[in-house]
Amino acid sequence: MQALTTGRIEQVALHVLRAPIEEPVRTSFGTMTDRPSVLVGVTDHEGASGWGEIWCNYPVCGAEHRARLAAEVVAPQLVGRSFDDPSAAQRFLVQATRVLALQTREFGPLDQVLAGVDIALWDLAARRQGRPLGEVLAGGPVASRIPVYASGINPHGAVTTLQRARASGFDAFKVKIGFEAGQDRRTIAALLAERGDQEHLMADANQAWSLPEARAMVADLRGSGLEWLEEPMPVDTPVADWRALAACSAIPLAGGENLASVAGFDAAAEAGLLSVIQPDLAKWGGFSACLPIARRVLEAGRRYCPHYLGGGIGLIASAHALAAVGGDGRLEVDCNPNPLREQLATPFPGIANGAMELPSGPGLGVVPDGAALRDWETLCLTA
Known part of the structure; x- marks a missing residue:
């Protein structure tokens, strides 16, 4: 078998894309008025390429900021170098940016840049082998279909959105709550009434509540059959409060998109604070850090359900x-209109009967459509 090398990196390109939307995407902490994406393209000395995506949903200026960090700080560290495998590149880049992160306190943006670069390097390495990335990561065959759920359901028009997602092939749905308590209860009640016998409903509060508020909500929702309640409290809430909430909640608690350390994930899994653990590999760690964590999550008897809300490359990653980790987790698929999802990952896989077809081509098995890059690109930087 060909070694899992990156080849000598000849070029790194950063593409900022923005697509307008009619209906804003609302959360308890902010609103997205367009759909942004930062794509990373890496090319080696033999002309092989790989694609990654950097999380950039917030703040409004986030995409451009992360692209410039990637182009001006990280990409020059890569060009001209080769690595035995993508994890070696990740370790090198973490060390190379460590002092800058301490000096600037830009831990989050740098983590997100390194995560997107890691995805691109794994895609490149798998393409060099001519094998699907999931198979490379697993060390053997993986499932061809991945269970999915529709996320990003706003309170306004929630029932209509669920119906539209159902017609698109979904049988599991996650609604945004964490706004006003009465509104949250009405939204969940309406969706529970609409939910079919074989369908699943989850709720995401996006870190909105204090412990007393979260306790009141889980008491109201006892017996609702929600599959999980996501991020009911801020990620930095004291562990004692998380333990108290977990002890009184009949609904499994979920979270992880805003954890950003191996120790944090291990503690969440081992202490039993979260039943469903959701690292976002475009936000922190890429494949190199998130896959070992996901495997330990399963070993601890928890569910691994990757978090994701962005463009198509990060979704397929x-x-x-x-697929590589396995288990009974579901893949998050934003059900709101977003041309940067389908058009940046072609051919986009189909969804039916609650599952997505896993692309079977080399690497991620998808690439951005060139016309889409031209249509939506607002900034391109190369190193």
Whole structure:
């Protein structure tokens, strides 16, 4: 078998894309008025290429900031170098940016840049082998279909959105809550009434509540049959409060998109604070850090359900991660209109009967459509 090398990196390109949307995407902490994406393209000395995606949903200026960090700080560290495998590149880049992160306190943006670069390097390495990325990550064959759920359901028009997602092939749905308590209860009640016998419903509060508020909500929702309640409290809430909430909640608690350390994930899994653990590989760690964590999550008897809300490259990367790790987790698929999802990952896989087809071509098995890059690109930087 060909070694899992990156080849000598000849070029790194950063593409910032923005697509307008009619209906904003609302959360308890902010609103997205367009759909942004930062793509990373890496090319080696033999002309092989790989694609990654950097999380950039917030703040409004986040995409451009992360692209410049990637182009001006990280990419020059890669060009002209080769690595025995993508994890070696990740370790090198973490060390190379360590002092800058301490000096600037830009831990989050740098983590996100390194995560997107890691995805691109794994895609490149798998393409060099001519094998699907999920198979490379797993060390053997993986499932061809991945369970999915529709996320990003706003309170306004939630029932209509669920119906539209159902017609698109979904049988599991996650609604945004964490706004006003009465509104949250009405939204969940309406969706529970609409939910079919074989369908699943989850709720995401996006870190909105204090412990007393979260306790009141889980008491109201006892017996609802929600599959999980996601991020009911801020990620930095004291562990004692998380233990108290977990002890009184009949609904499994979920979270992880805002954890950003191996120790944090291990503690969440081992202490039993979260039943469903959701690292976002475009936000922190890439494949190199998130896959070992996901495997330990399963070993601890928890569910691994990758978090994701962005463009198509990061979504398909998350699908390969879930396929490689296995378990009974679901892949998050934003059900709101977003041309940067389908057009940046072609051919986009189909969804039917609650599952997505895993692309079977080399690497991620998808590439951005060139016309889409031209249509939506607002900034391109190369190193």
